[in-house]
Amino acid sequence: MKIARSAAALLLALAMMVPMAGAIRLTEPAPAETETEAEELPESAAADEAWKLLLVNPWNTLPEDFSVELVTLASCGLKVDKRIRTDLNEMFFACQEAGLRPLICSAYRTQAVQTRLYNNKISRLRAAGYSRESAVEEAGRWVAVPGTSEHQTGLALDIVSTGYQVLNKKQADTPEQKWLMEHCWEYGFILRYPSDKSEITGISYEPWHYRYVGKEAALAMRDSGQCLEEYLEALEEDAGQTGTSRTSPASIA
Ligand SMILES: [Zn+2]
Numbered sequence: 001m002k003i004a005r006s007a008a009a010l011l012l013a014l015a016m017m018v019p020m021a022g023a024i025r026l027t028e029p030a031p032a033e034t035e036t037e038a039e040e041l042p043e044s045a046a047a048d049e050a051w052k053l054l055l056v057n058p059w060n061t062l063p064e065d066f067s068v069e070l071v072t073l074a075s076c077g078l079k080v081d082k083r084i085r086t087d088l089n090e091m092f093f094a095c096q097e098a099g100l101r102p103l104i105c106s107a108y109r110t111q112a113v114q115t116r117l118y119n120n121k122i123s124r125l126r127a128a129g130y131s132r133e134s135a136v137e138e139a140g141r142w143v144a145v146p147g148t149s150e151h152q153t154g155l156a157l158d159i160v161s162t163g164y165q166v167l168n169k170k171q172a173d174t175p176e177q178k179w180l181m182e183h184c185w186e187y188g189f190i191l192r193y194p195s196d197k198s199e200i201t202g203i204s205y206e207p208w209h210y211r212y213v214g215k216e217a218a219l220a221m222r223d224s225g226q227c228l229e230e231y232l233e234a235l236e237e238d239a240g241q242t243g244t245s246r247t248s249p250a251s252i253a
Pocket residue numbers: 106151156157158208209210
């Protein structure tokens with residue numbers, strides 16, 4: 001079982017290198033033996049999995065050629081990547097079966113919408129007395145800089161309790177969030193910005209933002225306590241990849 005898991009991790013790590021070469025910052029090209037191994041793997045299977053682990057954060061912008069096939073969710077009219085619909089529906093159904101009332105308040109966002117949200121946040125901070133520079137810095141902690149929001153992938157959702165639709169830390173105390181945090185991994189989702197990982201994710205605690213990564217990765221992250229950045233780094237190490245670099249969180253803005 002352990003060997004099978006390692007093999008799967010290697011497969012995923014290798015898969016990520018092909019379409020995400022521009023997304024993950026590598027200081028060195030992949031070693032030649034890795035390329036040889038990649039050729040021996042079933043390429044279509046690897047590519048099939050890679051989209052689930054797309055990394056978009058303050059240091060990894062959405063690939064320029066990114067495109068996604070969207071589907072509109074009947075319950076809220078919002079859009080998500082078509083490939084996550086079944087798992088998302090199952091998670092919602094199970095949550096509702098538990099007597100709860102989850103509500104999706106944000107899903108896919110275009111670059112234009114993300115830009116508007118970001119600029120609005122800066123305007124509000126400026127109105128509250130922030131200097132231009134500090135408003136930009138503070139805004140980046142709460143609203144992702146356009147091009148760096150996971151919502152632009154179609155793989156992220158903000159889910160709140162119907163009974164408490166405020167995006168603040170108290171959201172974590174609602175029965176809906178408690179249920180989602182406990183069960184989301186069963187459906188391939190993770191709570192993307194945990195309270196103790198802000199330095200790594202670059203985003204403050206958000207007990208409402210869920211990200212689809214697929215069931216295998218979600219389970220692995222639940223067991224290890226890793227956030228997505230840590231999980232991907234571990235996969236790279238497993239694949240014999242060294243020399244990743246990451247700008248420090250201090251330079252977000
Ligand atoms: Zn969100």
